[in-house]
Amino acid sequence: xxxxxxxxxxxxxxxxxxxxxxxLTEEENxxxxxxxxxxNKENGDYATNxxxxxxxxxxxxxxxxxxxxxxHIDKESGSIESIDIAGPGFINITLKKDYLQEVxxxxxxxxxxxxxxxxGNGEKIQVEFVSANPTxxxxxxxxxxxxxxDSLSNVLDFAGYDVHREYYINDAGSQIDNLALxxxxxxFQALGENKEIPEDGYHGQDIIDIAGKLVEEFGDKYKNMxxxxxxxxxxxxxxxxxxxxxxxxLENFRVPxxxxxxxxxxxxxxxxxxxxxxxxxxxxxxxxxxxxxFRSTTFGDDKDRVLIKKDxxxxxxxxxxxxxxxxxxxxxxxxxxxxxxxxxxxxxRMMAAIEALGYEKDKLEVIVAQMVHLYKDxxxxxxxxxxxxxxxxxxLVEDVGLDAVRYFFVMRSGDTQMDFDLDLxxxxxxxxxxxxxxxxxxxxxxxxxxxxxxxxxxxxxNAALLTAExxxxxxxxxxxxxxxxxxxxxMRAPHRVATYIQELAATFHSFYNAEKVLDPENRELxxxxxxxxxxxxxxxxxxxxxxxxxxxxxx
RNA sequence: GUCUCAGUAGCUCAGCUGGAUAGAGCAACAGCCUUCUAAGCUGUGGGUCGGGGGUUCGAAUCCCUCCUGGGACGCCA
Numbered sequence: 354x355x356x357x358x359x360x361x362x363x364x365x366x367x368x369x370x371x372x373x374x375x376x377l378t379e380e381e382n383x384x385x386x387x388x389x390x391x392x393n394k395e396n397g398d399y400a401t402n403x404x405x406x407x408x409x410x411x412x413x414x415x416x417x418x419x420x421x422x423x424x425h426i427d428k429e430s431g432s433i434e435s436i437d438i439a440g441p442g443f444i445n446i447t448l449k450k451d452y453l454q455e456v457x458x459x460x461x462x463x464x465x466x467x468x469x470x471x472x473g474n475g476e477k478i479q480v481e482f483v484s485a486n487p488t489x490x491x492x493x494x495x496x497x498x499x500x501x502x503d504s505l506s507n508v509l510d511f512a513g514y515d516v517h518r519e520y521y522i523n524d525a526g527s528q529i530d531n532l533a534l535x536x537x538x539x540x541f542q543a544l545g546e547n548k549e550i551p552e553d554g555y556h557g558q559d560i561i562d563i564a565g566k567l568v569e570e571f572g573d574k575y576k577n578m579x580x581x582x583x584x585x586x587x588x589x590x591x592x593x594x595x596x597x598x599x600x601x602x603l604e605n606f607r608v609p610x611x612x613x614x615x616x617x618x619x620x621x622x623x624x625x626x627x628x629x630x631x632x633x634x635x636x637x638x639x640x641x642x643x644x645x646x647f648r649s650t651t652f653g654d655d656k657d658r659v660l661i662k663k664d665x666x667x668x669x670x671x672x673x674x675x676x677x678x679x680x681x682x683x684x685x686x687x688x689x690x691x692x693x694x695x696x697x698x699x700x701x702r703m704m705a706a707i708e709a710l711g712y713e714k715d716k717l718e719v720i721v722a723q724m725v726h727l728y729k730d731x732x733x734x735x736x737x738x739x740x741x742x743x744x745x746x747x748x749l750v751e752d753v754g755l756d757a758v759r760y761f762f763v764m765r766s767g768d769t770q771m772d773f774d775l776d777l778x779x780x781x782x783x784x785x786x787x788x789x790x791x792x793x794x795x796x797x798x799x800x801x802x803x804x805x806x807x808x809x810x811x812x813x814x815n816a817a818l819l820t821a822e823x824x825x826x827x828x829x830x831x832x833x834x835x836x837x838x839x840x841x842x843x844m845r846a847p848h849r850v851a852t853y854i855q856e857l858a859a860t861f862h863s864f865y866n867a868e869k870v871l872d873p874e875n876r877e878l879x880x881x882x883x884x885x886x887x888x889x890x891x892x893x894x895x896x897x898x899x900x901x902x903x904x905x906x907x908x
Numbered sequence: 909g910u911c912u913c914a915g916u917a918g919c920u921c922a923g924c925u926g927g928a929u930a931g932a933g934c935a936a937c938a939g940c941c942u943u944c945u946a947a948g949c950u951g952u953g954g955g956u957c958g959g960g961g962g963u964u965c966g967a968a969u970c971c972c973u974c975c976u977g978g979g980a981c982g983c984c985a
Contacts (some may be wrong), residue, residue, distance in 0.1 A: 646983095859933095
């Protein structure tokens with residue numbers, strides 16, 4: 354428990370005791386006491402609405418209840434400086450500031466670990482994200498999914514969950530067939546022959562590159578090979594190439610995975626059949642029109658779903674059901690899937706499958722990474738995987754810069770559509786929010802470099818000197834960080850970290866302009882402030898790391 | 909048509925388990941560099957929280973309904 358949590362606990366206990374002392378109600382009737390930070394600083398450090406909540410139980414008007422609580426509260430045990438009543442019955446509490454000064458020491462002690470908590474109690478969570486088909490480049494939507502998924506995983510880990518990151522490779526099914534045929538067509542084209550790309554084939558530059566490599570390496574060796582052999586070779590070669598490219602691109606995007614799970618390994622392992630058998634035993638399978646169906650409507654889906662097509666092959670969902678069962682059997686408490694907007698309608702049937710297999714529906718949580726619209730020169734840029742004119746992740750990073758891309762994608766809640774303004778992201782100006790936080794970090798780094806020349810060193814010993822308004826604001830903001838991370842994890846909302854970073858940077862910049870840190874005439878205050886800005890820098894760096902953005906020493 | 913997500917300042921968006929006068933950035937306007945990085949700070953203006961009902965001491969937040977927009981509705985993946 355950190356300094357802030359401790360003080361909140363103290364305050365809550367003091368209020369709790371006061372309620373009992375004032376004989377407002379019995380122990381078991383006291384609701385959970387909520388402390389909130391008032392918008393307006395003049396309303397104290399914390400406020401509680403407990404008096405309003407007690408009106409029905411105590412059968413008294415809220416202000417009378419508030420007065421009774423205030424009268425009976427033990428200020429000493431709650432570290433309370435002052436307490437008063439406002440509005441309809443809010444109790445506003447101003448605290449003694451010594452606990453805040455402790456924050457500096459905590460941060461300096463914990464360093465890169467500051468902000469980590471055990472809020473998640475080691476709950477085992479698997480996050481599956483990106484999972485783009487290995488048939489082309491990652492585009493804008495995948496970039497968003499990758500940013501959100503990686504940041505969420507980092508946040509969960511920091512908040513004390515046991516996180517496992519996984520990429521599901523769709524390396525079986527008809528899209529792989531199309532990949533093989535597309536490579537084949539490009540291969541023949543590279544040899545100067547006229548061969549059309551299949552209707553559902555892939556037109557991206559990457560396929561042309563693969564064909565080029567094949568010709569370079571093997572010449573026309575595969576031109577006259579038996580069709581089946583050639584097909585398999587092109588399929589495997591294409592897959593390997595695409596997969597390597599995905600891995601490299603994601604690595605460069607600072608998105609690591611613990612596991613790359615191959616769909617094709619489900620075939621032949623019996624897992625698909627096992628899952629199907631289980632559904633059948635539970636009575637959720639039927640045959641109709643020569644196909645095998647899953648009666649998903651039993652669990653609230655719109656329609657029943659085909660599992661085995663008339664031609665004997667599986668639909669997309671069949672191995673996916675087996676995959677999800679496999680994940681559950683690997684012992685995860687929770688599965689979080691991050692899916693693209695186009696898979697939105699897929700959620701009810703997957704949930705239905707989880708239930709039909711006999712698991713709790715809420716084992717699975719799906720986060721939809723909504724559509725991204727790219728704007729340049731004020732105009733919307735269209736994208737399409739099929740035409741090959743899509744804006745790829747790689748191009749985006751080259752144009753905009755890694756930090757800006759990561760930051761832009763995670764600063765908005767992932768489940769709402771967003772506009773990505775390329776001009777804004779590229780601009781190295783004050784219009785660009787990504788530099789704001791990095792600039793704060795660089796500014797602090799600069800001061801710390803200069804402090805050494807003056808032989809001044811950060812010291813939390815004199816933290817009690819940090820009493821100026823901007824210093825208190827900064828201390829409070831730094832103290833909030835562990836709770837911000839825990840909330841972001843609980844709500845699966847990594848964008849909260851980005852919002853926090855902006856607030857923290859703003860609080861620092863404001864402090865910077867109001868107070869001078871380095872003053873050789875006042876070494877004690879200087880060293881206390883150096884400790885304060887060191888703690889600030891650590892907090893900014895830790896927060897930026899969670900969202901995959903670098904923290905530069907100089908800008 | 910059904911399902912689903914959204915609608916908050918000129919623009920892009922925050923807003924927790926319902927709380928006090930609804931916030932931030934950008935844009936606009938007015939100031940601040942002989943002082944640790946002006947990619948910064950300070951201040952001003954800007955709102956029927958899509959409309960209408962309801963729940964309650966209290967609603968941007970919860971419920972109903974309507975309007976508008978996106979997305980999904982395949983024996984594709």
